[in-house]
Amino acid sequence: MSKKRSYFASADDSRGTIILVLSIIMLLLGLIGIKVKINHDLSTPFSYHMHFESTEGMASSEEGNTDGSVSVRDDYTYAVNISKHWLNDPGVPLQTNGAQYDNVITNNSDYDLVKWSVVIEVPEKNITIDSSWNGEWVYDKKNSTITVTPDERIATIRSGEKADFGAVMISKELMNFTDVNLTGCRYKPMRAFPLFWLIMILIVAWATSVIAYILYRIREENHRKNSERLNNVISQTMTTFANFIDTKDRYTKGHSARVSYYSQKIAEKLGMSEDEVRDIGYIGLMHDCGKLAIPGTILNKPGTLTEEEFDIMRSHTTNGGSILSEFSAIEGIKDGALYHHERYDGKGYMEGLSGEDIPLVARIIGVADALDAMNSDRCYRNHLSRDVIIAELENNKGTQFDPKIAQITIDMIQNGEIFIENGD
Numbered sequence: 134m135s136k137k138r139s140y141f142a143s144a145d146d147s148r149g150t151i152i153l154v155l156s157i158i159m160l161l162l163g164l165i166g167i168k169v170k171i172n173h174d175l176s177t178p179f180s181y182h183m184h185f186e187s188t189e190g191m192a193s194s195e196e197g198n199t200d201g202s203v204s205v206r207d208d209y210t211y212a213v214n215i216s217k218h219w220l221n222d223p224g225v226p227l228q229t230n231g232a233q234y235d236n237v238i239t240n241n242s243d244y245d246l247v248k249w250s251v252v253i254e255v256p257e258k259n260i261t262i263d264s265s266w267n268g269e270w271v272y273d274k275k276n277s278t279i280t281v282t283p284d285e286r287i288a289t290i291r292s293g294e295k296a297d298f299g300a301v302m303i304s305k306e307l308m309n310f311t312d313v314n315l316t317g318c319r320y321k322p323m324r325a326f327p328l329f330w331l332i333m334i335l336i337v338a339w340a341t342s343v344i345a346y347i348l349y350r351i352r353e354e355n356h357r358k359n360s361e362r363l364n365n366v367i368s369q370t371m372t373t374f375a376n377f378i379d380t381k382d383r384y385t386k387g388h389s390a391r392v393s394y395y396s397q398k399i400a401e402k403l404g405m406s407e408d409e410v411r412d413i414g415y416i417g418l419m420h421d422c423g424k425l426a427i428p429g430t431i432l433n434k435p436g437t438l439t440e441e442e443f444d445i446m447r448s449h450t451t452n453g454g455s456i457l458s459e460f461s462a463i464e465g466i467k468d469g470a471l472y473h474h475e476r477y478d479g480k481g482y483m484e485g486l487s488g489e490d491i492p493l494v495a496r497i498i499g500v501a502d503a504l505d506a507m508n509s510d511r512c513y514r515n516h517l518s519r520d521v522i523i524a525e526l527e528n529n530k531g532t533q534f535d536p537k538i539a540q541i542t543i544d545m546i547q548n549g550e551i552f553i554e555n556g557d
């Protein structure tokens with residue numbers, strides 16, 4: 134018997150859960166890896182020494198502007214420009230040069246520049262820092278250096294952006310900056326890593342899959358419950374109707390249910406699907422529904438029926454076929470009622486069909502019906518013994534019964550799959 138695929142197979146579930154858990158662990162490890170890289174960059178300062186290749190134009194022009202001086206490393210460009218210059222600054226006793234030094238750092242790298250400062254090497258030994266902007270300028274006379282620490286506004290120079298800062302300084306000569314040391318840390322936000330977006334896409338895909346899977350499971354569960362309820366309604370309706378049929382014939386109480394049971398056992402042995410076996414159970418329940426149109430006086434007559442009464446009795450097959458003619462939801466239900474008294478040798482009723490011209494369901498019901506008749510007490514006799522029933526089935530193989538179905542039934546009686554009491 135073929136089995137339907139179970140949507141709730143535990144092996145599939147656990148395999149799917151393992152894959153889901155592993156995939157989310159891998160994605161989280163990816164995010165942690167990016168975070169570790171960011172933290173490592175933030176806690177590992179670098180130092181770039183930049184030497185000014187060009188000092189031309191450092192002197193002040195008449196308008197107080199210069200072309201400036203530029204130092205380039207691959208990732209950073211440092212430019213300094215004297216934008217204003219004056220001599221004989223009032224209030225200063227010696228002749229001095231006052232000048233405004235404009236500095237620009239351009240960040241050409243892929244990373245933001247953070248926690249940075251610059252140390253400018255200066256030739257003068259006697260510099261006064263008059264004022265500064267965008268940073269704090271500290272002159273170290275002993276080492277001839279100026280350390281610039283940026284203020285909050287330019288503490289971070291984003292990738293591709295620049296920051297300007299400067300000071301007004303007074304010195305004996307105008308100063309040409311020759312060397313600058315840039316110290317800082319690299320920072321790249323998570324969203325700047327392509328791997329981050331790949332992980333985000335995978336997480337969205339993962340979450341979408343999980344939601345779709347949950348919705349699918351909920352829908353399947355609802356479908357299963359509805360289907361189960363519908364099957365229960367059908368089954369109970371059929372059983373109730375079969376009880377109604379059997380109640381009319383006082384000698385065959387429970388007959389329809391037993392024929393249904395035997396028919397299902399035979400159908401399973403014939404390799405029918407689960408749905409087909411279920412349906413043949415319904416066909417078995419309904420096979421005698423035509424008896425509802427037979428007068429109770431004939432159905433329950435204790436003695437032998439007259440030929441006329443027997444004709445009426447036989448008409449329960451055609452009556453059943455008419456009653457079930459509109460019942461198309463269960464394939465073969467009409468055939469079960471109409472042809473279950475046909476014989477394999479063609480001597481049955483009502484149409485005298487033979488062999489495999491008789492629908493399979495009717496051949497199955499025919500054997501199951503005869504088996505229950507032989508195994509039930511009648512007003513004129515007790516039920517037959519197990520051995521006699523087996524002998525009857527054996528002797529009528531190929532005449533009354535489909536030989537294959539009869540043999541299957543014999544085998545099941547003999548191996549106990551169909552229990553028949555071995556009384557006298």
Ligand SMILES: [Fe+2]
Binds near residue numbers: 420421449
């Ligand atoms: Fe019948």
